[in-house]
Amino acid sequence: MKHLLLSSYLKHLEIISCEVCNFFDFEVSAVSNNSLNVKDNSVFVAVKGTETDGHKYINDAIARGARAVFHNQEIQKQSGVSYIRVEDSYYAYALLCEKYFDEPSKKLKLIGITGTNGKTTSAYLLKSVLESLGKKVGLLSTVEYSFGDRVISAQRTTPEAFELQTVFHKMVxxxxxxxxxxxxxxxxxxxxxxxARFDGVIFTNLSGDHLDYHKDMKSYFLAKERLFTEYLKKAGKAVTNCDDPYGKNLGVTTFGLSDISDYNIIPSRDLFSRCMDGIINSGETFILSPHLLGLYNSYNVAGVFALLSELGFNKQKVAHALSEKISVPGRLERICGRKNILYFVDYAHSDDALRRVLTALRELKPKKLISVFGCGGNRDKTKRPRMGKISAELADFTIVTSDNPRKEVPSEIIKDILEGIRITGVPPVNEKEDIHGRACPLPESARDARGTGKYNVIEDRRRAIFEAVRMAEEKDIVLIAGKGHEDYQEIMGVRYPFSDKEVLKKAINEVEGLRS
Structure with a gap:
């Protein structure tokens, strides 16, 4: 990167309030919010995070060569160091990072997707359609970041500021x-x-998730709304799901099943092969046959069609491109077996996402629908019982297991899930007691045709997946939910190799081999 003067960075930060102390100019060699990455002539930004406070490491950063410090708290100052106090350290850090990389987002046409569910599918659809129309496209998704021939596994949906600007720069x-x-x-x-400002944005939907961070749904929505009110270019285009109670209030172009939508979805008459039959816009019908299952995916397709249409792309060409087969890793991804049983892996890790996926699979009219899922640790706990309740209501049999427990005890997470299952009155496999040893007598009406219960707890995720495959019979559907594309399981801060897809494939091969 070209080394700019500190004064150039401060000029870029004129959009925020800065209180400068001990100013002197120098060529900045690096920008970091991690003191371990600081080198001579660096700028260090002290950011207070959820687990640690960067202000504690200011002296360490100075000892390593930082000559300017951005902060938002009262601190002791040293001579020979410039101090810049700001109201929002992370925002300042983001602005510094983009200046360090010469503002690469300004050299790109940005299309953003926000919402609780559907972001990844929409992103892959957009990338695929744009590429089919001859555009060169970079991708920042929950699954991966890609630019040119390079693909990097994603650590988070939207990377932290320095990594984000690095990827923008690589795309350029x-x-x-x-x-x-x-x-x-x-x-x-x-x-x-x-x-960064966006040329086009999509709002998919909003449901309960991340409330450990946002605390309530209003705050969660207001954060999402910023993409439309603050980060959209004046001439930018925006579309929203008008069937969503939050989306309908954004005041932009709409898509949905509702007759009042600008882009009206025509529901599918063949749920086994496609999620919709077309879209009506301004009285004109466009035929679409997307190779995706589930009504919820028709919203993802409609959002993409609507936005690209609003951006001026040929609607017939967009419709044709969306009717091609487009693979989205870990999103209702089918894993093939030799028997007449359908197996799917999906990233559904919220109650709304699980409901959408199970509803879509229920519409395929399986003989039995088996659901395997858990909940992540150190994340929104309120959704755990809701997910348990939904699986109990929509699946014929539920196996509750471990997901990414992170730093929580898996059995405690499972207890939270079971609270929701018990609300439904669905019985466990053991007719005498549940997983915690409590008496659980079952009336005859609560048993299924084989006299067994409707759910089981198998904490070991690999064992849970194998058990689901073992109990599956002809014309059944098995869903492994929660982790989708992920190739790890995080336990006590360590990521161990684990792929639902690979474990499921192995289980199918072993179990079906024994049945042959």
């Missing part, structure tokens, strides 16, 4: 014209994307 270097990105509520709340 790879001659990308467009960047399609998922924009998380955390990124918007923290202003992680700096001064």
């Amino acid at each position: 270097e790879a001659d990308c014209e467009y960047c399609v990105m998922e924009v998380s509520s955390h990124a918007l709340d923290q202003r992680r994307i700096g001064s």
Whole structure:
């Protein structure tokens, strides 16, 4: 990177209030919010995070060579160091990072997707359609970041500020014209994307998630809304799901099943092969046959069609491109077996997402629908019983297991899930006691045709997946939910190799081999 003077960075930060002390100019060699990455002539930004406070490491950063410190608290100052006090350290950090990389987002056409569910599918659809129309596209998604021929596994939906600007810069270097990105509520709340402005944005839906961070649904929505009110270019285009109670209030172009929508979805007459039959816009019908299952995916397709249409792309060409087969890793991804049993892996990790996926699979009229899921640790606890209740109501049999427990005890997470299952009156496999040893007598009416219970707890995720495959019979559907594309399981801060897809494939091969 070209080394700019500190004064150049401060000029870029004129959009925020800065209180400067001990100013002297120098060529900045690096920008960091981690003191371990500081080198001579660096700028260090002290950011208070959820687990640690960067202000504690200011002296360490100075000892390593920082000559300017950005902060938002009262601190002791040393001679020979410039101090810049700001109201929002992370926003300042984001602006500094983008200046360090020469504001690469200004050289890209940005398309953003926000919402609780559907972001990744929408992002992959957008990338695929734009590429089919001859555009070079970079991708920032929950699954991966890609630019040119390079693909990097994603650590989070929207990367932290320095990594985000690094990827923008790589996209410019790879001659990308467009960047399609998922924009998380955390990124918007923290202003992680700096001064980037979007050419087009989509709102998919909003349901209970991340309330450990946002605390309530209003705050969660207000964070999402920023993409439309603060980060959209004046001439930018925006579309929203008008069937969503939050989306309908954004006051932009709409899509949905409702007759009042600008882009009206025509529901599918063949749920086994496609999620919709077309879209009506301004009295004109466009035929679409997307190779995706579930009504919820018709909203993802409609959002993409609506936005690209509003951006001026040929609607017939967009409809044709959306009717091609487009793979989205870990999103209702079918895993093939030799028997007449359908197996799916999906990232559904909220109650609304699980409801949508199970509803879609229920519409395929399986003989039995088996659901395997858990909940992540150190995340929104309120959704755990809701997910348990939904699985108990929509699946014929539920196996509750471990997801990414992180630093929580898996059995405690499972207890929270079971609270929701018990509300439904659905019985466990053991007719005498449940997983915690409590008496649980079952009336005859509560048993299924084989006289067994309706759910089981198998904490070991690998064992749970194998058990689901073992109990599946002809014309059944098995759903492994929660982790989707992920290739790890995080336990006590360590990520161990684990892929639902690979474990499921192995289980199918072993179990079906024994049945042959």
